Amino acid sequence: MKNIIKKIWFYIKFIIFSPLLIAYYFTTEKELIQKDVIKWVECLSMEQNSLIIQLIKLLQQAPEYRNLYYFRLLKGNFLAKITMYVLRIIYRPCGYFFLDNSCNIGSGLFIQHGFSTIIMADMGENCWINQQVTIGYKDKTGRPKIGNNVRITAGAKVLGNIEIGDNVVIGANAVVTKNVPPNCVVVGIPAYIIKRDGEKVKQELR
Template sequence: MKDFFRKTLYNLGIILVSPLLIPFFLTSEKEIIDADVKRWVNVFGWKGESNLGNLLSLLDRQKEFRNLYYHRLFKGNLSARIFMYLFSYFYKSCPYLFIDTSSNFGPGLFIQHGFSTIIMADMGENCWINQQVTIGYRDKTSRPKIGDNVRITAGAKVIGGVTIGNNVTVGANAVVVKNVPDNCVVVGVPAYIVKKNGIKVKEELV
């Protein structure tokens, strides 16, 4: 009986968010949204649904994904954007996650626990952002540029016109104000390198 009610509530949720498919079918950003869906499904380990079914599940159950979805629609063509503006009044995004509309992200951005998180940056593919992260401007013109496969963990700050290389992990509560090369793990305030190309080190950022 419990499974029956759970399944009924799940199906009801899917039906209620189904209008959000209208801008998806209209948008020029279908390909990148599909890539986002596949990444989130892979992280969660979901199985058995079509990509369209998974999109609906994410829109119903993951408000952080809804923020990202609206951002993708905003970057697309006008017709999808109009529906996005309309539906965003009825289907609320996560209010504690701010994604700057001028930011550009590669496919596969995953946002875990988007509480108190600000993202103002250009970012590559398959990045991962945790809660209470701030990525943004030092002044009106200088904001971070972040590579592929970068993970920025809880409470970290990446500020100003810095470049974060590919395959970088920014440790919890680290503060990054200088460039980070590829294949590194950085921690601390200010951040320094503790692993580089798989080897433990202790190097200052320059």
Template sequence: MKQGFRSILFILQILWVSPLLIPFWLTTEKKLILADVSKWVEYLDHKKTDDLIQLLTLLKEAKEYRNLYYFRLFHGNLAGRIAMYILKLIYREFPYLFLDKSCTIGPGLFIQHGFSTIIMADLGENCWINQQVTIGYKDKSGRPKIGNQVRITAGAKVLGNIKIGDNVTVGANAVVVKDVPDNCVVVGIPAYIIKRDGVKVKEKL
């Protein structure tokens, strides 16, 4: 009985967010959106089903994902963008996550929790960003460029005109203001390298 009620409730909730498929059908960004969906389903350990059901489930359950969805639609064609602006009046963004519209973001971005997180940078593919993270300008010189497969964990700050290489992990509460090479783990204030290519080290940036 309880399981049947949950199934009915889930269907009703999916129907409630189903108008958000309209801009998806109109946009030129379908491929990027579905790449994001695939990563979110993997990381959240959701049951794999039809792509559109997975998209609607994320729009219903993952507040942070909705912001990323709107970001993708904004960068698509005019028809999808107009539909997005109309639907945003009803289906609100998560107010504590800021994705600057001038960013370029590769496919597969995952945002865990996302509370008090600011992303104002150019990101590669399959990045993972946690809560209370700030990625952006330190001064007028420019903003960070983030590589592929980069994970930036809770409370970290990545600031200024710097480059973060591929396969980098930025530890919790680290402050990164210098370039980071590929395949490194950095921690601390200011950040330093504690692992490079799988080998423990202690190196300044």
């Protein structure tokens, strides 16, 4: 009986959120959206299913993902944008996560517990951002450029016209205002390197 109720409830939710697929079918950004879905399914250890089913589940269960979905649609063709603006009236984006529309972001961005998180930066592929993270301007000189496979953990701040290399991990509550080379782990206020290319170090950022 429980399984029957569970299935019925799933189909009800599927019907409720299925209009969001209209913009997906219209958009030119399908490939990016598909790669995002694959990443989120992997990170959330979701049950394997068809991509459309997984997309609907994410749109209904992960409000942070909905913001990313709207961001992808906004970067696409005119028809998808118009549809997205209409859908946003009914299916509201997550209010506590801000992703600036001017950003350029590679596929596979995952937002874990995006509470009070702000992203104003250009980012590479397969990045992972935690809660209460701020990425953006320090002054008028510019904003961060973030490489591939970068993880920025809870409470970290990445500010200013700086570059974060590929395969970097930024520790919780770290404050980064200088360039970070690839393959590093940085922590602290101000941030410094504690691991580089797999070796333990203690180096200041320059």
